[in-house]
Amino acid sequence: MSKAILQRIVGPLTVLCIRFEDADRYATHLFILEGYGAGCRILRESAEPDAAALKKACAGRPVLISVTGYGVVTKPTENTAIVEKVTSDPETFAWSLSSRENMDKQTESISFVRREQVEPLLESLSGKGVPTADIRYAAATDDPEWEARRQAEGFYRNLSWRILLHSSLEGRMAAKAAERRLRLPVLGVMLLLLVVNTFASGSLQERRAQLRTVLSAREKKMERSQERTAGRTAIIADFTRRLPYRHALLLDRAASHVPPSVTLTSLAVQPMLKTLEDGHDPVCAYGFLTIRGRTQDAGSVSTLMGGLKSEPLLREARLEGLEQNRESGETEFKIAVAL
Known part of the structure; x- marks a missing residue:
């Protein structure tokens, strides 16, 4: 129940599936997906979107970018020599880690590509207003829809209230999207409260004035009572003082x-x-x-x-x-x- 509420707050996300045909050419598929329960559904998709469509689709939403195809190599993480070589040279390679279930067995893999191949892509996306912080590299696939669903389901599966407080990339994207979607409802509630306060302030001030009048009258009455009590006490003390004789x-x-x-x-x-x-x-x-x-x-x-x-x-x-x-x-x- 709480995960479904959080999915509704975060809202849809954008997945860009980019497949390199060769080192200089690539195809782009844009998907906007919404999470529901354990799955997700496609709200809109577009092949080769222009710059305006990209900017609009990525504004205010979490953006996942999946890069596959030519030049992208995927190896199991069990091959520690390759993993160490790739991760120790960030100036040459761009990489990401992923996990998949195969025959009820969880397999970890690393996908990497030479950075000189993806640098022009990243510059192009940044120039079109697309955030490029979360790029996942994956094995080649001929079905961009399947890849988009896989990326989106992984994002929603890991989504939790606790992740909003983390400084991870997914946490920052989810928190920013939630903030953007909640901004208008929160402002609406605040405006409603201001309106209610405006109409209620008059009656509240009148009620406050009445209470102050009653309180003042009670304080004066109490002061008079205390004065009478003090006077009677003095009289009784004077009355009961001892005379020279009993x-x-x-x-x-x-x-x-x-x-x-x-x-x-x-x-x-x-x-x-x-x-x-x-x-x-x-x-x-x-x-x-x-x-x-x-x-x-x-x-x-x-x-x-x-x-x-x-x-x-x-x-x-x-x-x-x-x-x-x-x-x-x-x-x-x-x-x-x-x-």
Whole structure:
């Protein structure tokens, strides 16, 4: 599956089958083949194409050149003396290695030709815009189509994702062809993304502004909450700070001066001055003790005031409220004592 996808990405390739009739004359057959599965099919072929056809057929495709015929010698690689002689003299010989299956046996061979014979051919092809980097020399054949299929099938058979990362000739050709074929789809996708971004940017910016507004409001609300919490913490700390004497002792000493005829209704240290409201800090009378009560004898209030003023632990006592309840006839009072 992956090989089929890669074949589709790389696309068709061009095979030039060149057969030397003699040292100066050669015939050219051009084939454009496309790989599918384990085989390949011919899309177009041409005999003796002109320069324009060659340039067009080779543009943007992998190009394989097969040279056969007069002057091309093929020997098995088992003959190491010939292989060494040919490969050690690149200025005299041009060569390529190939392998074939014969009777279920893989045979390796080397095909070579004198460089002085193929140099004019290479110059001619280069002048027509044909890349000449991948030239394969092979034994003579009278069927250029068979030779083109053999070359193409070998190329597609060796094609893999890994070869695209290699610096080999086949890897560079495949990578260049894939890049050329993917250029337009990639540009199309990028253009589509730009168009989508253009239409979506307005709504995204509006949504971003809304989120920023919500976030800012939440931050301000959190800051106010933190300020209220800090204020309440300070109030609680101030409320719970120790007086010169313990609260229980102060309350006990204040209560010791209450006459028997007086009934206390409230005795509070640092009482709240107003009802606690949601979202507001408590307001307390710091450093004060409040005494509330009622009595049938109004003179008992004066007795209580005198006792509180004589108490060493209490700094000051003042009468803040005194009234008579019309229903019960009792005198109700409120005394504030400075601690």
